[in-house]
Amino acid sequence: xxxxxxxxxxxxxxxxxxxxxxxxxxxxxxxxxxxxxxxxxxxxxxxxxxxxxxxxxxxxxxxxxxxxxxxxxxxxxxxxxxxxxxxxxxxxxxxxxxxxxxxxxxxxxxxxxxxxxxxxxxxxxxxxxxxxxxxxxxxxxxxxxxxxxxxxxxxxxxxxxxxxxxxxxxxxxxxxxxxxxxxxxxxxxxxxxxxxxxxxxxxxxxxxxxxxxxxxxxxxxxxxxxxxxxxxxxxxxxxxxxxxxxxxxxxxxxxxxxxxxxxxxxxxxxxxxxxxxxx
Amino acid sequence: xxxxxxxxxxxxxxxxxxxxxxxxxxxxxxxxxxxxxxxxxxxxxxxxxxxxxxxxxxxxxxxxxxxxxxxxxxxxxxxxxxxxxxxxxxxxxxxxxxxxxxxxxxxxxxxxxxxxxxxxxxxxxxxxxxxxxxxxxxxxxxxxxxxxxxxxxxxxxxxxxxxxxxxxxxxxxxxxxxxxxxxxxxxxxxxxxxxxxxxxxxxxxxxxxxxxxxxxxxxxxxxxxxxxxxxxxxxxxxxxxxxxxxxxxxxxxxxxxxxxxxxxxxxxxxxxxxxxxxx
Numbered sequence: 001x002x003x004x005x006x007x008x009x010x011x012x013x014x015x016x017x018x019x020x021x022x023x024x025x026x027x028x029x030x031x032x033x034x035x036x037x038x039x040x041x042x043x044x045x046x047x048x049x050x051x052x053x054x055x056x057x058x059x060x061x062x063x064x065x066x067x068x069x070x071x072x073x074x075x076x077x078x079x080x081x082x083x084x085x086x087x088x089x090x091x092x093x094x095x096x097x098x099x100x101x102x103x104x105x106x107x108x109x110x111x112x113x114x115x116x117x118x119x120x121x122x123x124x125x126x127x128x129x130x131x132x133x134x135x136x137x138x139x140x141x142x143x144x145x146x147x148x149x150x151x152x153x154x155x156x157x158x159x160x161x162x163x164x165x166x167x168x169x170x171x172x173x174x175x176x177x178x179x180x181x182x183x184x185x186x187x188x189x190x191x192x193x194x195x196x197x198x199x200x201x202x203x204x205x206x207x208x209x210x211x212x213x214x215x216x217x218x219x220x221x222x223x224x225x226x227x228x229x230x231x232x233x234x235x236x237x238x239x240x241x242x243x244x245x246x247x248x249x250x251x252x253x254x255x256x257x258x259x260x261x262x263x264x265x266x267x268x269x270x271x272x273x274x275x276x277x278x279x
Numbered sequence: 280x281x282x283x284x285x286x287x288x289x290x291x292x293x294x295x296x297x298x299x300x301x302x303x304x305x306x307x308x309x310x311x312x313x314x315x316x317x318x319x320x321x322x323x324x325x326x327x328x329x330x331x332x333x334x335x336x337x338x339x340x341x342x343x344x345x346x347x348x349x350x351x352x353x354x355x356x357x358x359x360x361x362x363x364x365x366x367x368x369x370x371x372x373x374x375x376x377x378x379x380x381x382x383x384x385x386x387x388x389x390x391x392x393x394x395x396x397x398x399x400x401x402x403x404x405x406x407x408x409x410x411x412x413x414x415x416x417x418x419x420x421x422x423x424x425x426x427x428x429x430x431x432x433x434x435x436x437x438x439x440x441x442x443x444x445x446x447x448x449x450x451x452x453x454x455x456x457x458x459x460x461x462x463x464x465x466x467x468x469x470x471x472x473x474x475x476x477x478x479x480x481x482x483x484x485x486x487x488x489x490x491x492x493x494x495x496x497x498x499x500x501x502x503x504x505x506x507x508x509x510x511x512x513x514x515x516x517x518x519x520x521x522x523x524x525x526x527x528x529x530x531x532x533x534x535x536x537x538x539x540x541x542x543x544x545x546x547x548x549x550x551x552x553x554x555x556x557x558x
Contacts, residue, residue, distance in 0.1 A: 046336045047326045052439075057325045057530040060554075157436040160331075171447055251336040275339075277556045 008075040008098070010232050013038040013246075014223065015069035015077040017062075020048035021256060022156075022193030023080030024263040026103065029220035030078070031266065034227070036234045039245045040072050044276060046250035049156055050083040051125025051192065058127060062088035066096055067279040068248075075232050076101065078223060082124050082191045082215070086131040099226055106222045107189050107215025108137040114211040115187040118145045121180040121210075123202075124191030126151040134191060148183045152176045152192075159194040160259075169201050177205045189213045197263075247271040287354040287377070289511050292317040292525075293502065294348035294356040296341075299327035300535060301435070301472030302359030303542040305382065308499035309357070310545065313506070315513045318524045319351050323555060325529035328435055329362040330404025330471065337406060341367035345375055346558040347527075354511050355380065357502060361403050361470045361494070365410040378505055385501045386468050386494025387416040393490040394466040397424045400459040400489075402481075403470030405430040413470060427462045431455045431471075438473040439538075448480055456484045468492045476542075526550040 016027055020043050027039055042065050044050075050058050062084045069077055076099040079085045079092075085102030093100050111120050122134040128151075135147040154172050163169045180188065188210055190196055196214045203212055227233040245266060249256045253271040260268045295306055299322050306318055321344050323329075329337050341363045348356055355378040358364045358371075364381030372379050390399050401413040407430075414426040433451050442448045459467065467489055469475055475493045482491055506512040524545060528535045532550040539547045 046332060053325060053530050154436055154440055157433055161433055168447055168450055171450075251332050 008230075008232060010075070010234050011236075012073045012075035012232075013040045015040050015042070015072065015074035016080050017042040017044070017065045017069065017077070017084070018081040018193060019044050019050040019083065021045070021160075021259045021263070024260050025193050025196045025214075026078060026080035026216040026219055028264045029216040030223060031264065033220040034224050034233070036236060036238050036243070038243050040069060040074060041245070041247045042068060042274070042276075043247075043249045043256060045252050045256055046276065049125070050081060051127050051156060052153060053127060055087040055127070055131070058084055059088040059091050061276075062092060063095065064276050064279040066092055066100075068274060068276060070096065070098060071279070074098070076223065076226065078219065079103065080193060080216075080219070082193060083127045086124075086128045086133045099230065101219060101223055101226065103193070103215040103219045104133055104191075105137055106218035107191065107213060108134055108141060110215065110218040111187050111189050111213045112138060112141040112145065114213055115145070117184070117186045118142060119183060119185045119187075120145055120147050121183065121185040121188040122147060122149045122191045123152045123155075123176065123180070123188065123195065124149070125156070126153055128191055134189060146183075148180055148185060150176055150180055155198065156192065156194050159197050164197055165201065169198060170205075173198070173201050173205045177202065181206065185210060187211045187213060189215065191215070248274045250274060250276045287509075287511060289354070289513050290515075291352045291354035291511075292319045294319050294321070294351065294353035295359050296321040296323070296344045296348065296356070296363070297360040297472060298323050298329040298362065300324070300439075300538045300542070303539050304472050304475045304493075305357060305359035305495040305498055307543045308495040309502060310543065312499040313503050313512070315515060315517050315522070317522050319348060319353060320524070320526045321347060321553070321555075322526075322528045322535060324531050324535055325555070328404070329360060330406050330435060331432060332406060334366040334406070334410070337363055338367040338370055340555075341371060342374065343555050343558040345371055345379075347553060347555060349375065349377060350558070353377065355502065355505065357498065358382065359472060359498070361472060362406045365403075365407045365412045378509065380498060380502055380505065382472070382494040382498045383412055383470075384416055385497035386470065386492060387413055387420060389494065389497040390466050390468050390492045391417060391420040391424065393492055394424070396463070396465045397421060398462060398464045398466075399424055399426050400462065400464040400467040401426060401428045401470045402431045402434075402455065402459070402467065402474065403428070404435070405432055407470055413468060425462075427459055427464060429455055429459055434477065435471065435473050438476050443477055444480065448477060449484075452477070452480050452484050456481065460485065464489060466490045466492060468494065470494070527553045529553060529555045
């Protein structure tokens with residue numbers, strides 16, 4: 001299945017997907033930077049998390065979601081999940097004829113701009129860190145950069161349990177981040193969409209001399225640039241109520257709604273459940 | 280799809296499934312109690328965990344797995360996952376004509392036998408506790424029992440990260456178990472197949488006057504009883520090497536193998552990946 005670019009219109013929506021709720025931190029940035037755009041969000045809450053699963057499985061799941069989003073009127077798709085961006089984006093770009101934007105490339109760009117000493121840390125899921133993709137993209141931009149990756153598998157469940165400010169999260173952060181501190185990094189990429197929610201904990205551990213990079217900001221900027229280039233930016237002035245964002249999940253619509261409303265200010269009134277395995 | 284009981288033979292295998300690796304604690308008990316039986320295990324590692332997902336989704340996933348196991352030569356299926364036993368077993372029993380054994384009923388039986396003061400605690404996933412099924416089954420056996428359920432969502436990721444003996448696991452256990460201690464229970468059901476792996480932590484928190492019930496033991500006993508009743512017990516004397524257990528997962532065969540070999544002594548040489556969504 002593929003969507004021809006000829007069909008794309010500025011009135012169309014932006015598709016955004018994630019393994020669950022984390023991608024809403026990216027949605028939040030998109031809403032801030034290009035508030036006229038309608039968003040169709042899909043969170044794969046039935047199969048979350050992706051971060052400890054294989055490249056093949058993450059790619060298969062992501063492909064189904066892109067097919068689902070393409071069955072709606074979308075003009076671009078944001079892969080708002082670091083794991084899916086790291087594992088699946090290259091393959092999806094070859095398969096689908098629609099602009100796809102991941103969070104990895106924008107994140108590396110921001111990190112290379114921020115670093116002074118060329119020592120950059122990346123925290124993410126097991127799959128993201130193992131892919132080595134952050135390191136590869138960073139070295140494309142700055143050959144002499146030293147990149148240190150560290151998988152932090154307990155951060156996602158801790159965030160999802162709401163322990164955003166908690167001594168247990170402090171202790172786990174201390175363990176995960178110790179070796180990055182020892183490496184003398186001056187920039188740290190928050191390479192998982194859940195991590196901005198524990199930004200203050202991570203920042204406290206790393207100290208104020210280390211710049212924290214949230215790829216969500218740069219991703220929204222990149223999306224805006226791309227839409228401008230392709231003449232697809234929506235210039236229609238719209239009120240919040242008339243935009244009609246849509247939220248879909250593969251499980252637990254009610255729980256999603258509660259979590260989502262804690263992250264974005266939009267006021268999500270409903271989320272629909274989709275059987276994503278059928279796509 | 281259904282399998283007629285007429286086809287069942289004592290030479291057939293026992294199907295066992297779980298959302299991931301936790302069900303291997305049940306496999307370990309089956310191997311101990313009825314070592315002549317061949318086991319076909321399926322772990323849904325692509326969609327793990329089940330514990331925070333809805334009844335509908337857990338039932339759909341479980342149905343696919345039972346279909347997969349029925350495509351092999353199995354004479355009974357053990358639902359070695361508390362969440363699937365709590366959410367899906369009733370429906371699966373109506374759909375499939377093969378003996379199905381969950382872990383909930385055997386667990387409640389053991390708890391009712393163990394308690395002296397009739398105050399029983401249950402720890403499990405959100406879905407298991409919300410289902411209220413332990414409480415229902417316990418009261419069928421002992422009307423005046425008081426049952427206290429507590430969801431412990433962080434135990435599974437902590438176990439999977441290998442923090443079986445760790446101050447962080449102690450701290451989380453302290454928080455989860457405090458209210459159960461206050462309720463004056465004398466028996467606690469470990470209502471998730473991951474929990475036997477942190478039995479010593481839970482035992483230390485609860486104190487030695489509280490009996491810990493691991494449903495795996497009673498489930499294996501129940502399976503043995505059922506096979507005897509139906510004349511399906513395998514009486515052939517077999518050596519470990521000739522039994523030929525089979526292990527299937529939906530993702531990450533290599534990682535599964537490592538974890539599995541830490542739980543059971545059998546020495547798993549290979550695990551095969553299956554696309555379970557096709558069943």
